[in-house]
Amino acid sequence: MIAEAGHYALVLALGLALIQSTxxxxxxxxxxxxxxxxxxxxxxxxxxxxxxxxxALVMLHVVSDFxxxxxxxxxxxxxxxxxxxxxxxxxxxxxxxxxxxxxxxFGGLVAAFGNNLPLSLRAHVLAVQGWIAAAFxxxxxxxxxxxxxxxxxxxxxxxxxxxxxxxxxxxxxxMLYLGYVGFSISFSFAVAALIEGRIxxxxxxxxxxxxxxxxxxxxxxxxxxxxxxxxxLGWGGWWFWxxxxxxxxxxxxxxxxxxxxxxxxxxxxxxKVWTILLSILTFSLSLLGTFLVRSGVLTSVxxxxxxxxxxxxxxxxxxxxxxxxxxxxxxxxxxxxxxxLFAPISREGALVLNNLFLTTACATVFIGTLYPLALEVVxxxxxxxxxxxxxxxxxxxFVPLMAAMPFAPLLAWKRGDLLGAAQRLTAAGxxxxxxxxxLWAWTRGGATFAPLAIGLAVFVIAGAxxxxxxxxxxxxxxxxxxxxxxxxxxxxxxxxxxAHAGVGIALIGIVCETTWNSEYIGSMKPNDVAxxxxxxxxxxxxxxxxxxxxREMIAQFTVSLDGETLRVMTxxxxxxxxxxxxxxxxxxxTRGASQLYVSLGETNAEGAIAVRIYHKPLVLLIWWGxxxxxxxxxxxxxxxxxxxxxPKPAKAARALQPAE
Amino acid sequence: xxxxxxxxxxIGGSLAVLxxxxxxxxxxxxxxxxxxxxxxxxxxxxxxPGKRFRLGGLVQPGSLVRGDNLAVNFSVADGSATLPxxxxxxxxxLFREGQGVVAEGALDASGVFRADTVxxxxxxxYMPKDVAxxxxxxxxxxxxxxxxxxxxxxxxxxxxxxK
Numbered sequence: 053m054i055a056e057a058g059h060y061a062l063v064l065a066l067g068l069a070l071i072q073s074t075x076x077x078x079x080x081x082x083x084x085x086x087x088x089x090x091x092x093x094x095x096x097x098x099x100x101x102x103x104x105x106x107x108a109l110v111m112l113h114v115v116s117d118f119x120x121x122x123x124x125x126x127x128x129x130x131x132x133x134x135x136x137x138x139x140x141x142x143x144x145x146x147x148x149x150x151x152x153x154x155x156x157x158f159g160g161l162v163a164a165f166g167n168n169l170p171l172s173l174r175a176h177v178l179a180v181q182g183w184i185a186a187a188f189x190x191x192x193x194x195x196x197x198x199x200x201x202x203x204x205x206x207x208x209x210x211x212x213x214x215x216x217x218x219x220x221x222x223x224x225x226x227m228l229y230l231g232y233v234g235f236s237i238s239f240s241f242a243v244a245a246l247i248e249g250r251i252x253x254x255x256x257x258x259x260x261x262x263x264x265x266x267x268x269x270x271x272x273x274x275x276x277x278x279x280x281x282x283x284x285l286g287w288g289g290w291w292f293w294x295x296x297x298x299x300x301x302x303x304x305x306x307x308x309x310x311x312x313x314x315x316x317x318x319x320x321x322x323x324k325v326w327t328i329l330l331s332i333l334t335f336s337l338s339l340l341g342t343f344l345v346r347s348g349v350l351t352s353v354x355x356x357x358x359x360x361x362x363x364x365x366x367x368x369x370x371x372x373x374x375x376x377x378x379x380x381x382x383x384x385x386x387x388x389x390x391x392x393l394f395a396p397i398s399r400e401g402a403l404v405l406n407n408l409f410l411t412t413a414c415a416t417v418f419i420g421t422l423y424p425l426a427l428e429v430v431x432x433x434x435x436x437x438x439x440x441x442x443x444x445x446x447x448x449x450f451v452p453l454m455a456a457m458p459f460a461p462l463l464a465w466k467r468g469d470l471l472g473a474a475q476r477l478t479a480a481g482x483x484x485x486x487x488x489x490x491l492w493a494w495t496r497g498g499a500t501f502a503p504l505a506i507g508l509a510v511f512v513i514a515g516a517x518x519x520x521x522x523x524x525x526x527x528x529x530x531x532x533x534x535x536x537x538x539x540x541x542x543x544x545x546x547x548x549x550x551a552h553a554g555v556g557i558a559l560i561g562i563v564c565e566t567t568w569n570s571e572y573i574g575s576m577k578p579n580d581v582a583x584x585x586x587x588x589x590x591x592x593x594x595x596x597x598x599x600x601x602x603r604e605m606i607a608q609f610t611v612s613l614d615g616e617t618l619r620v621m622t623x624x625x626x627x628x629x630x631x632x633x634x635x636x637x638x639x640x641x642t643r644g645a646s647q648l649y650v651s652l653g654e655t656n657a658e659g660a661i662a663v664r665i666y667h668k669p670l671v672l673l674i675w676w677g678x679x680x681x682x683x684x685x686x687x688x689x690x691x692x693x694x695x696x697x698x699p700k701p702a703k704a705a706r707a708l709q710p711a712e
Numbered sequence: 713x714x715x716x717x718x719x720x721x722x723i724g725g726s727l728a729v730l731x732x733x734x735x736x737x738x739x740x741x742x743x744x745x746x747x748x749x750x751x752x753x754x755x756x757x758x759x760x761p762g763k764r765f766r767l768g769g770l771v772q773p774g775s776l777v778r779g780d781n782l783a784v785n786f787s788v789a790d791g792s793a794t795l796p797x798x799x800x801x802x803x804x805x806l807f808r809e810g811q812g813v814v815a816e817g818a819l820d821a822s823g824v825f826r827a828d829t830v831x832x833x834x835x836x837x838y839m840p841k842d843v844a845x846x847x848x849x850x851x852x853x854x855x856x857x858x859x860x861x862x863x864x865x866x867x868x869x870x871x872x873x874x875k
């Protein structure tokens with residue numbers, strides 16, 4: 053009954069999306085306010101129905117109704133409740149339902165909080181959202197219906213893939229989707245602007261908070277996925293340049309570029325045409341990511357060819373939306389008026405440089421991800437494009453980007469003073485040189501590249517801090533004045549500084565982890581001692597335990613440093629009987645930002661167990677960096693300028709409301 | 713500067729960055745791309761010792777020999793040819809005899825494949841995609857691999873070990 057209700061709600065949501073995608077457009081054409089307002093009510097109603105549908109699927113998973121194919125294939129009655137719920141999006145059908153639910157959520161948010169938008173713009177934006185939603189509802193209903201029943205219900209389910217039974221992966225997909233799908237808003241705004249043929253600074257001010265929100269979620273989502281891979285896959289890697297990861301990195305790079313170009317558009321009314329293009333590209337890359345992960349094309353080009361229903365459907369959606377929006381862009385972009393002038397050395401110029409490098413870096417990732425697929429389709433040759441390719445292309449492009457990063461906030465709009473900016477960055481430059489010199493002396497000719505990279509990171513962080521110090525007149529004025537000025541500083545300025553510093557911090561983590569990572573791999577018997585980076589790990593013994601839906605072998609290590617016992621670490625290996633597969637649960641010991649990482653291999657006949665121990669210096673900075681970036685984004689989002697929004701048309705009723 | 717000059721500066725700068733990026737990509741394509749072979753293909757192509765490639769196939773049942781200090785020897789077979797593989801380190805959880813595997817490394821002078829990375833794919837069927845494709849092509853694969861594309865929801869479904 054629940055399944056049928058959920059299915060029916062989804063069909064109704066499709067109907068509403070179809071109305072939403074047509075009626076408001078007619079209303080905008082005829083100038084009919086009532087018809088344009090249909091967009092608002094249908095968007096909200098659509099959200100209601102798709103939420104009902106999603107709730108129905110969650111209910112089915114919670115009560116373990118194995119008469120539904122989706123529940124049978126991905127759940128097990130013994131699975132903990134948390135993973136019963138998160139298992140909903142641990143499979144294809146459920147994750148697509150989550151995707152459209154989030155799409156409807158964003159549409160609903162625009163409908164609910166977009167009261168200050170011009171009526172026709174809102175109608176257009178919601179109509180475009182309606183098109184996307186309708187396409188994906190159709191996709192779900194036609195090819196991946198999560199509510200299908202089995203004729204003769206089995207007693208027990210097949211269980212969720214054990215590596216997915218983890219809290220990190222439970223939160224990761226929703227975060228990532230909030231990011232992916234959030235960019236649909238800037239896409240809809242861009243298409244609406246192209247349809248209307250009108251775009252101004254106010255447009256950028258409406259779009260920026262949505263883009264920023266999507267970017268924050270995507271940043272956190274990617275970081276979380278990376279941390280999950282680090283501790284769950286059991287060998288301490290945190291980024292593999294796997295196509296699935298690249299699929300999420302590409303929209304992030306384009307979205308970061310979009311954030312920056314939208315600033316230029318908002319402040320200076322320039323780069324309009326480019327910003328529109330970036331909005332379209334960012335969401336297109338999100339769609340591409342969905343296609344890559346969901347069509348099975350990565351699992352195998354042949355699997356895609358033999359079971360083409362889903363893949364071809366998503367490919368059609370992809371071509372329709374990307375092709376359609378780009379054609380519209382080619383047709384209408386010339387109608388948009390060119391914006392303000394600026395010299396190459398200026399804040400605008402710096403932001404253009406940022407865009408240039410980010411989009412180029414994005415393009416190299418794109419090539420590295422799709423080239424093997426294209427080659428396999430065309431010639432049948434199989435190649436793998438791995439980390440070396442991306443290190444050789446992505447790395448060199450990020451170096452100038454980061455070197456230029458501290459300069460941008462110090463340059464004035466329109467015409468900047470590069471020499472002046474350089475002078476104000478002297479302190480940061482000196483800090484970077486000191487860091488390089490110290491590291492060089494300390495490692496004494498070990499790695500030459502690492503100290504330079506850390507120097508760059510220190511330059512970025514110190515540059516962000518000195519920009520703040522400069523603006524608050526810290527060290528120049530009395531502390532009280534500086535405090536007052538710090539409070540008066542726009543939150544967006546703080547946000548920029550935090551986000552930029554976050555990039556530097558992540559870089560330090562990446563460099564330290566890859567350069568000074570030390571490891572011990574060997575087989576150990578009880579009472580054996582392994583030494584890694586000064587730590588001593590003694591294997592106390594191995595015990596067995598029965599979990600809810602797995603058996604677990606736990607090894608206990610006592611960790612000591614200089615004869616002093618620190619803690620006990622208990623890595624384990626879980627065996628999931630239903631699927632006959634096992635997972636490695638690594639044990640982590642955090643010391644500051646560094647971690648000791650222990651994971652287990654197989655046991656041999658004499659009772660010795662294969663053990664992998666890593667010491668990863670400053671590894672946590674890799675994820676603290678993105679968290680700081682997201683925090684900076686959040687600060688920026690709370691900026692008064694963005695909350696107040698674009699100038700509102702004066703209305704009597706509005707004036708009576710309390711101030712925000 | 714006039715508007716035209718400014719625009720030229722912009723376009724020139726963008727072209728310069730794009731050219732650098734293209735050079736980087738081409739350079740990286742030449743040096744860091746690794747081809748995939750099955751034992752049969754490796755024999756046909758006569759891959760010289762020292763050239764890195766990815767070897768894929770099934771772990772020959774009964775061929776797994778564990779030595780001291782986590783040294784492992786096994787053979788990779790694809791139905792018509794086998795190739796001995798030597799590896800030192802911990803094998804991934806999903807590694808087992810009779811199942812698909814992908815190893816990256818190079819042949820040594822005696823014709824043994826020295827692997828520095830061994831990968832196994834997380835999937836109900838334990839079959840890395842390259843292996844499944846190659847085996848299908850050679851007609852040694854019956855089960856319909858990939859009937860359920862994209863079973864794991866997100867990141868990095870590849871599990872591996874490298875030393």
